[in-house]
Amino acid sequence: MPKKKIRMKVNLPSKHPAKKMKQISQRDRKTRESLIGLADRVVQAAKQRKDPHIDVPSRTLSNVRYSPRKRIIEMGNNTNRRQLFNLSQAKAYMQTMLVASGCKKLVDDGKTTSIRGLFYMLKHTIEGTKEETFSTQDECDPIIEDTEVLLGNLREELHLYAQKRGDMVGPIVLNDSGDQIDCARMGSGGYGIPSIVEPEVVKFVRCDAKFVLHVEKAAVWQRFNEDKFWKKHKCLLTHGNGQPPRGVRRLLHRLHHELELPIYCLLDNDPWGYYIYSVIKQGSINLAYESQRMAIPEARYLGLRSIDLERCGLSESVKITLNENDRKRAKQIVRYPWFEKKRSWQREIKKMLENDFKLEVEALISKDISYVTEEYVPARLRNRDWLD
Amino acid sequence: MATVKHKKKKKKRASEKVRIPRNGQPAKEQPAGGEPAVHRSEETPSSNGQDGQSQPTQRRRATAQSMAASQRDISVSEFFAKNRHLLGFDNPRKALLTTVKEAVDNSLDACEEAGILPEIWVHIAQTGKNSYHVGVQDNGPGILKKQIPLIFGKLLYGSKFHRLRQSRGQQGIGISAAGMYGVQTTGKPVKVLSKISSRKPIHYYEIIIDTQKNKPRILNGAGDGIDIPIGETGIQYIKKHGIDWEDQKHGTRVTIELEARFIRGRGSVDEYLEQTAIANPHVMLHYTDPDHTERTYKRSTQLLPPEPKEIKPHPYGVELGRLATMLHETGATTIAQFLTASFSRVSSAVVRRLCHAAKISARMHPKRTSRREAEVLYHAIQNTKIPNPATDCICPIGEELILKGLHQVVPGEFYAAATRPPSVYRGNPFQIEVGLAYGGSAPTQNITPDLLAELLEETDTRTIRQFLINTFNGLGADAADRIIKASRLGTRQSPGKLKGADREKLYETMKNVNVAEGQSMEVLRYANRVPLQFQHAACAITQTIMNTNWRSYGLTQTRGALPKGPVTVMVHVASVWVPFTSESKEAIAGYPEIQKELRLALQSVGRKLGMYLRRRLRVKHQGERRNMFLRYVGEVAKAVSEVNGTDRLDLYDQLMKVAKRRTAEADLRLDDRGQPIDDEELKLGDHVLIVNPSENGTAIQHRPLESIDSKKGS
Known part of the structure; x- marks a missing residue:
């Protein structure tokens, strides 16, 4: 008898989410409907003795197009059919269904997890075999992205987030999940930009900044923060640790559109830096379906420029010779439709290829530790010397 | 082996070249005393000036006259006594094999020429630490009394050199060279017994070859040999003299005592006899090895191969x-x-x-x-265009018998054979035959603990790695390394000193390691039914196999190497005159015509293997597909039921029904050209044998052949 009682007590908390379900938001209800719709289609196909299949919008270069009017990358209408009864697609189909069931559970429980967390949630050995449902996270991540485009739900709507990466500092006060955060008082570490920065989570309370300076790497960001650049120039300072994650891009987008702050980017002078700028400005090919709420066509490229070795009188030793990969990438980038019509960009990339070397932002440190914060960036801003 | 030998030869030639101007030339051409000085100064130009000052008159080393005194005939036997490696007597191990080989080849030739189904006794016994006694007897026609000393005691004496006819022996060096080697290393004479009829006495000779004169010297019967009478007295006499003789109506026995080393595994007498049995299914072989183990290789056909015709040169x-x-x-x-x-x-x-x-x-x-x-x-x-020579003088083994022979000796699941039509190189007709065996369990997996212990004790290899490679046919270095790694034994551990627990470990890993991956093709080479065991890299057969693209036949192969996989290929070159690269008859020279025929024959069996492997793969794929769907359907049903709450088992059943219909369709459709295929029928053509692999025996060198019954599968 006592045993039963205990069990009942244990069971109680797990019933809570069920109660919560009734209070879930409008957005979660929409997500649930699309997930259930996906499952219903499988049942229907099975009843009609048909191959169950899903049509996943394809996330390839061939299925994105640049809209010159909106100045962003948009997704086309091509889809890839994924069938259960096809040798090469069976596993991916099964994995998509698993991801859907995992998301359903997250939405029902009102919890969020990282994509790595979901990977562990779904990873198990298939019954009767030695095969794993997912062997690595690399196998799981693209399936999650597929599910996003398939359902037309954003990642945060599926209660998932990527590992956070990137920091912000500057004269802005935020409300993050109910906590008031003054980004001007964040010490040397800065405010870690969360993966989900939707208005429900992050609200802007007060902002004194006049623009946003986005730098490529944490090291450079540290330099600017230590020199209190943001205080002097009244700006927000962000970085995305290389290719900025969605959280950072979405935050930049909101800062630009809601607070009307211009965005300036300080990136390395190499194909990788150009591509980061391209992603911030037009959106990425892989996540073209999110361009609408991520891309900032007005973002500007402050530096580094191919002419900077001579212009700033840097020493020869900071040059890094381009490798074969860099050259190939640069030639691809120069042909992107959003760069093709811009003569200044064509000149810039051609110049880099002629130089046959790349420059990192850190190269400016060879001149003086604070050269970048005290002279380089102020001069570019003063002279309105940037690429668009 | 091959490269070492080449180097030796080159060195020798180089040193001879240096010496010729000093020794050889002056006898004829040198007009006055001035010449040699010039020669010498050419050789040592740096010392010229100094020499001239300190020693104005150079001492002459030899005069034309003194040199002429030492110039004389070199007898063939002297030459070969010095250069015995040319005949395959490089080392004691090979000497033993060559001796057996020459004797057996001669016996087979004699029997076949006389139209007698050959029965051969090979007896090897150890007589000293490094000396062995080799006795080979046949049931051939016997040899006339006056011919015996010449045949066994004179180099380059024989019936086969001057005619063009497919036979094993060619030159008439072999057996007498073996006798000479025996005499040189042990001092014991060659003992020959021969009987030409049941009514005639047995001729018994003890012969020593006189290397200077290339002439036989007879030791017994005051230089005339002894006639052993037939009947009881003769048998008593034979016993008294310690000679072995299997009583036959007619036949010849040769006994040679020689310095030798007996080994097992690759390049051994065992291997030679086994391979001989494959290519000569009409031969009955009795073999007693130094451990007194007797083995009989039974004949699988009673038909003698047709008699090869002698032809005139083209x-x-x-x-x-x-x-x-x-x-x-x-x-x-x-x-x-x-x-x-x-x-x-x-x-x-x-x-x-x-x-x-x-x-x-x-x-x-x-x-x-x-x-x-x-x-x-x-x-x-x-x-001028002259018609090609008649090719009916060649007697191939025939596809049927190749399949039979291979199946008896090589474990496998798939066998194919091809005999090419005869062709001609440099006016000599020749014919190529190829047999192929694929699959079967690896030799290492068929071993028993007792056999392993025995093999470990008798091996003369220094490391386990060597032991594995040398003992087990077709086991490459890769596989050996994998076994050693898995067994966690030291690489350099001596196989003889392995303790009980280590032995068990080795046995376990040999059973478990999959050696088939990385195992390279085993090549059995034959020339006129004689197995070739050495110098495989220098042989046109191996080279052609390496240059054939086996990848298209479903085997893996790195460019210019033997293909990998559990494959054995036997190649037989039959010709009235097989072009060997040297007198020791170890490798076939690469005439383009021969290589072309080899390639065509290999491709012909390769195609059949490819078809077989492709079908096997297809069957495997179909099974995999069905399994995959079964596995995933369960997962999908579970995921879907978690999302929308449908009954999991219901959905699973429904999906399974769809799956069954789908796979049935897919099975039907699976053909390279998109045509419905009939799985039952695999059009491989003739000369193919497919057996159930589980019915097969082993391929360990040690294994007696008779233990395997001929199992002909489906």
């Missing part, structure tokens, strides 16, 4: 020097007569064309032809 194959000699030695009185009588395929029309091209009269006397005319005739022959 004009294309003759060289200028040989043509000139023939012209002078012939008994014919006109060129026309000479050409038609000495060569095959020369008709009077061909003679007319030849003489016209050479601008000589057909009625000219052959002995009166000048050197220049001979040369013109030679070129005319080369440029």
Whole structure:
């Protein structure tokens, strides 16, 4: 008898989410409907003795197009059919269904997890075999992205987030999940930009900044923060640790559109830096379906420029010779439709290829530790010397 | 092996070249004392000036006269006694094999020529630390008394050199060289017994070859040999003298005692006899090894191979020097007569064309032809179209018997054989045959603990790695390394010193490690039914196999290497004159015509293997697909039921029904060309044998052949 009682007590908390379900938001209800719709289609196909299949919008270069009017990358209408009864697609189909069931559970429980967390949630050995449902996270991540485009739900709507990466500092006060955060008082570490920065989570309370300076790497960001650049120039300072994650891009987008702050980017002078700028400005090919709420066509490229070795009188030793990969990438980038019509960009990339070397932002440190914060960036801003 | 040998040869040649100007030349050409000085100064140019000052008159080392005193004939036997490696007596291990091989080959040739189904006894016994006694007896026609000493005691004496006929022996060096080697290393004479009829006595000779004179010296019976009478007295006599003799109506036994080393595994007598059994299914072989183990390789056919015909040489194959000699030695009185009588395929029309091209009269006397005319005739022959020689003089083993032989000895699941039509190189007809065996369990997996212990004890290899590679056929270095790694034994551990627990470990891993991946193809080479065991890299057969693209037949292969996989290929080159690269008959020279035929034959069996493997793969794929769907359907049903709450089992059943229908359709459709295929029928053509792999025996070197029954599968 006592045993039963205990069990009942244990069971109680797990019933809570069920109660919560009734209070879930409008957005979660929409997500649930699309997930259930996906499952219903499988049942229907099975009843009609048909191959169950899903049509996943394809996330390839061939299925994105640049809209010159909106100045962003948009997704086309091509889809890839994924069938259960096809040798090469069976596993991916099964994995998509698993991801859907995992998301359903997250939405029902009102919890969020990282994509790595979901990977562990779904990873198990298939019954009767030695095969794993997912062997690595690399196998799981693209399936999650597929599910996003398939359902037309954003990642945060599926209660998932990527590992956070990137920091912000500057004269802005935020409300993050109910906590008031003054980004001007964040010490040397800065405010870690969360993966989900939707208005429900992050609200802007007060902002004194006049623009946003986005730098490529944490090291450079540290330099600017230590020199209190943001205080002097009244700006927000962000970085995305290389290719900025969605959280950072979405935050930049909101800062630009809601607070009307211009965005300036300080990136390395190499194909990788150009591509980061391209992603911030037009959106990425892989996540073209999110361009609408991520891309900032007005973002500007402050530096580094191919002419900077001579212009700033840097020493020869900071040059890094381009490798074969860099050259190939640069030639691809120069042909992107959003760069093709811009003569200044064509000149810039051609110049880099002629130089046959790349420059990192850190190269400016060879001149003086604070050269970048005290002279380089102020001069570019003063002279309105940037690429668009 | 091959490379080492080449180096030796080169070195030798180089040193001879240096010596010739000093020793050889002056005898004839040197006009005065000045010449040698010039020679010497050429050799040591730096010391020239100094020498001239300190020693104005150089001492002459030898005069033409003194040198002439030491210049004399070199007998063939002396030459080969010094260069015994040319004949396959490089080391004691190989000497033993070569001796057995020469004796057995001679016996088989004799039996077949006489039309007797061969039965052969091979007896090897250890007599000292490094000496062995080899006795080989056959049931052949026997040898006439006066011929015995010459055949066994004189190099380059025989019946096979001067004719063109498919036979194992060619030159007439082999057995007498073996005898010479025995005499040189142990001092014991060659003992020969021969009986030509049940009513005649047995001739018994003890022979020593006189290397200086290349002549036999007979030791017993006051230089005349002994006749052992038939009947009880003879048997007593034989016993008394410690000679072995299997009583037969007729036959010959040769016994040689020689310095040797007995090994097992690759390049061993065991291997030779086993391979001989594959290619000669009509032979009955009794073999007693030094451990007194007796093995009998039973014949699988009672049919003697058809007698090969002797043919006259084809004009294309003759060289200028040989043509000139023939012209002078012939008994014919006109060129026309000479050409038609000495060569095959020369008709009077061909003679007319030849003489016209050479601008000589057909009625000219052959002995009166000048050197220049001979040369013109030679070129005319080369440029005139002459029909190819008759090829019916060649007796292939035949696909049927190749399959039988391979299946008896090599474990596998798939066998194919191909015999090419005869072809011609340099006027010599030849024919290529290829057999292929695929699959079966690896030799290492069929071992028993007792057998392993035995093999470990008798091996002479120094490391376990060597032991594995040498003992187990076709086990590559890769697989050996994997076994050692998995067993966690030291690589350099000596196999003989392995303790019980380690032995068990080795046994376990040998059973468990999959050696098939990385195992390279095993190649069995034959020339006129004689297995070739050495110098495989220098042989046209191996080279052609390496240059054939096996990837398209479903095997893995790195460019220019033997393909990988559990495959055994046997290649037989039959010809009236097999072009060996050396007198030891270890490798076949790569004439383009031979290589082409080899390639075609290999491709023919390769195609069949490819078809078989592709079908096997297809069957595997189908199974995999079905399994995959079964696995995933369960997961999908579970995921879907979690999302929308449908009954999991219901959905699973429904999906399974769809799956079954789908796979059935897919099975039907699966063909390379998109046509419905019939799985039951695999059109492989003739000469293919497919057996259930689980029914097969082992392929360990040690294994006696008789233990395997002939199992012919589906």
